[in-house]
Amino acid sequence: MKRLSFAEENYLKAVYHLSNAGELDVTTNSIAEEMDTKAASVSDMLRRLSEKEMVVYRKYQGVKISEKGKTAALQVIRKHRLWEVFLVEKLKFNWDQVHEIAEQLEHIKSPLLIQRLDDFLGHPKFDPHGDPIPDENGLFKEKPQVPLAEVEVSGDGIVVAVKDTNSMFLQHLDRIGIYLGAKTKVTEKVEFDGSMEILVDGKNKLFISKEVAENVLVTH
Secondary structure (H helix, E strand, O other): OOOOOHHHHHHHHHHHHHOOOOOOOEOHHHHHHHHOOOHHHHHHHHHHHHHOOOEEEEOOOEEEEOHHHHHHHHHHHHHHHHHHHHHHHOOOOOOOOOHHHHHHHOOOOOHHHHHHHHHHHOOOOEOOOOOEOOOOOOOOOOOOOEEHHHOOOOOEEEEEEEOOOOHHHHHHHHHHOOOOOOEEEEEEEOOOOOOEEEEEOOOEEEEEOHHHHHHEEEEO
16 A cells, blocks of 8 residues: 555545535535635645546546445544554543544554554544544444434433533533533433433532533443
């Protein structure tokens, strides 16, 4: 496999996520929005990735990630999420501080280092935000999960992940006492604006907005 540049890896990861793990075709404009760049720059990058057989690119028709591209993207994602675990568990960073650092560390090329890192961490299955960590073969297991917003009144759940990993959102969750593993019970839902009242760990009563409820994922 031809070695990818940092920029190529970032684009490939974006295509993977936008395509719902390769199930959908992705438009140039959606990639440009995700990468905060111009469509012309995206087209140039997609041609480069196409030459390396990472994507199937047809001008004006969008792009589809190839099997080779999925393999490469999953390895970058694996490194990113392992580094996030390391930063939180071993270096005591908060979960809202690690994304940008892991964005830099994910481009380290040494397979041996990543293997040793995985061994050192005890082969974690999920990162600090609840996202699954692919193994060395790109395989991973998702937890069954739904947005808290979809839980009915009197429904119980355990927080297993967050959809939004923006640092301001994570800091907000810290302030109100929502964390991975927290036990939740929906006690009231407001039809007018989608906000809700929940009980956390059987004792902390919280009023949360629809946006928060949609971005906190729970399992029953």
